[in-house]
Amino acid sequence: MTVQQIQFQQVQQSYNRLCFAVALIFFALSCNDLGKETPIPERPFQTSFKVEDFSSATECQNCHPNHYEEWSASMHAYSTQDPVWFKLQQNAQNAHASEGIELGDFCVQCHSPIAALTDAITDHKNLTPEVMSTLPLQIQEGVTCDVCHTITHLPETTDIQTGEQNYETADFKLYTDGTRYSIIDDPQDNPFHESEYHEGYDQSDFCRNCHNLTVNGLDAEVTNSEWEGSAFDAMGSECQTCHMPTYEGYAAEGGPLRENLHRHYFPGVGTSIVGESENNGLLPAIAEILDGSADVNFFEPLADTVLSTEPLKIKIIISNNAGHNFPSGVTFTRQLWLEVTANIDGDTIFQSGHLNENGDIYDFYTDPEKQYDPQLNVFNTVLYNEAGDSGIMNVSVEDMIWMNDYTLPVSGSRTVNYIIDLPTVVPEGGSNLDISVRLRFRSFPPFLLRHINLIEEVERLLIWDIDQITDSVTLE
Template identity: 35%
Template sequence: MSLGPKAVSSRSQVTWCVSVAACVGLFVAVGCGAPPAPESDAPEGAAQEVSGSFDTATPDRPHLVDALSMPAEPTLSVDSFTSASECAECHPRHYAEWSTAMHAYATVDPVWRALVGVRQADFNGERDKFCVQCHTAIGTRGGEVTANFSFDDFSPIALEGVTCEACHKISSIERPFTGGHVLDESGPIRGPIRDPVETFFHESEYSELFDSSELCASCHDVFEQHGLNLERPYAEWLESPAAREGRNCQSCHMPTYTGQAAVLDGVPERDNLHSHRFIGVDLPLSPTFIEDPEVFEEVRREVKALLASAGEIELSAADTVQVGETLNVNATVRNLIDAHNLPTGATFNRQVWIALTATDAAGTVLFQTGHLDANGDLRTWGSDEPDSDEHLTTFQSGFTDADGNRTPFPWKAVENNSNSIAPLEERTTTFPVPTTGAVGPITIDAKLRFRQAPPFVARALGLEAAVPRIEIHEIGEAELIVAVE
């Protein structure tokens, strides 16, 4: 497995199809049978941190079941869990914030649902538990994910995705990846308050887990069934300055505020309550998920602010250039996050890139990279004009299948090649700007851009209507003016 800063070769050609139905047909037709053998270096490092591992996998039988997170028989009853809406009465702010968060979106997410549909068809339902085990651990462990299941048959609590009790009934972590948390269905509500006021509604118990990154790791570090590492924010964090200084995921993703943890008489004001919006990079693509436009705007502003804090771009070049010479412009991108890579998480579905334009005083564009094609796509795989942007510089990761072709489907991938930048590190790219006939001075404008998904992937998954909702955010920008002699 390679997750090093290795560029994905642009020579790979991709066979694309226009809808899930077409994709399904195509992949069945080309026979997408068993994935490659497990990679031996997959979860071991992480496994040593907290004991426990997957059930043994073999090449012909990858992690099809796992006693903890993908049990063959139900290990809990979905009826033991209480709906988030019942918590709202005493915890209105926690509920309101959670209901706008990706955690509440986890089983209604149209991108997730579309991918699960393709996987169902690819494996005829045999591997259906895998993609569901974190998005609804309660539903998966409760036996609702059987071969070729339908979302229509999910219970209401499974449709709540990562609901309150999907976290607050976690009693321990067996492995800090791939659904490695233990859910204690009959246990108390666990949380970070050491002296909780008693309530008739639930037993409360302090648990140090809620103040740890391991809690997040059990869902946020993901290995595919054949061993490929898909997501690794926790593994990145373990080696980061933030971890050395004892700052966990919550310190950025759950900012604190002062108030009552439960809005009831006799409950004290506390100064370290935690936002449950879990701001990341995603805005819901489903227009009905956050109905109130003002709330949507607020979440959007917070996403933009988080992204603006994530990195910066700087330009440098000679002060002057002679007409006709090549002007070498250096663009340095720096990750300002001291806790994980830029980008992190589901990086294979993100786009982070440098958009750079050099224009002379007459308005002639001398050089351009990171600009979009007529469909709004970057000029790379999936574009109408693939490979027409020779200098395209991106920082996300990309899957390659056994034939060396690009694929958006993790189960078909043998490599996840990442260009992401480690905490507080930087990377410089040099762009050669031709200056033949240029009228001075030359203005170079650069932006570091982010988008949650490539439009061509959304279209290929049958989510055409969502494309206009995929916004481009600026992480950073820079300008440089060079005189011409």
């Protein structure tokens, strides 16, 4: 045999081995399919909807009291109560209308899918909480039970095309013949609805139409894309694994005790800023998911003793443990920042990331010249539009052509430096220099709420402290 023939034979052999392996895989797969009692059914979906096709969550309440209570406290139930959403929706509508552009159900499609699917909203520019309260309950409930539990096909990601004024593109493949789907494969019968096991309900793709938005193909709010291909994806840690932790209990009144039920609080960072909110159970769920979600550390240990002859340099590393970037989603409204304080014998000699009398940090928006807090680090995104404007006061997500991304990447970290000027005169025997660093997180900056005239609501904004480190050195 010639060299070429040998090579060919080797290639042929490895090709054959490959074919064999592939055949084995297919064999295994098909055996698997055969082994299953019910093969994956061909499921229908609907292309037009009436409001009555869906039930209100209140109809599920009697039989599913736990699910109802948890969902009621969640941001999904809040998606059409949020005063920030109403104001920003109106602002976006007005800004585009003045250029002859119709946004239509752009903001409505994910926040109240039933309103969008039934074309219930006619005057988007005047959509206020008062108008909302006149619409059918199913619509007022926003991301309600039936929006999720009538899903028959896993959705595609949402891309809007501004050139074609194609803003209503969110993918909903639902079927409303009364069947409710999810992960119970032996559901007990009940007089209200048929139940069916659906293999897609524990998958991240399930959340993708609403939690992954691109604008002309550009990443805008892309929690799913951040997660896809990450170590979490590889380990089978889906959105539901972290956001719908399991517990033992009853899926329905009178049903059997089950070990793998799923919490419906969907904790992230958001909490209601309307009225006196107790946030029934949502607050502990947020505290739990945020616990350990990021770590703050000194990049290298501080020396025991430092000399006051030169400024102290400290390097801090912040690592992300969430299943996607931190923050994620509406990253341009979120504030995740580092607060650094240095005290000498109790007197503050340096601070960054502190709040002013309005509760704001001195960021890009409130302190563009970086005068009051030149070393501030905020981990979020800043959107830019075609005219070169930037930031949440000027640019709505559908207008973005570019974003600066300062978020903590998934499974990644950022390191930041601080330079602290030390006093030149140090008392005999030295001083104690205490350094403390906190990673802080909140939904909105107070100035945004004031800007859209939500004044009292500012008081109800919560700050979550994610992690904190302190160290002391002797200053000589």
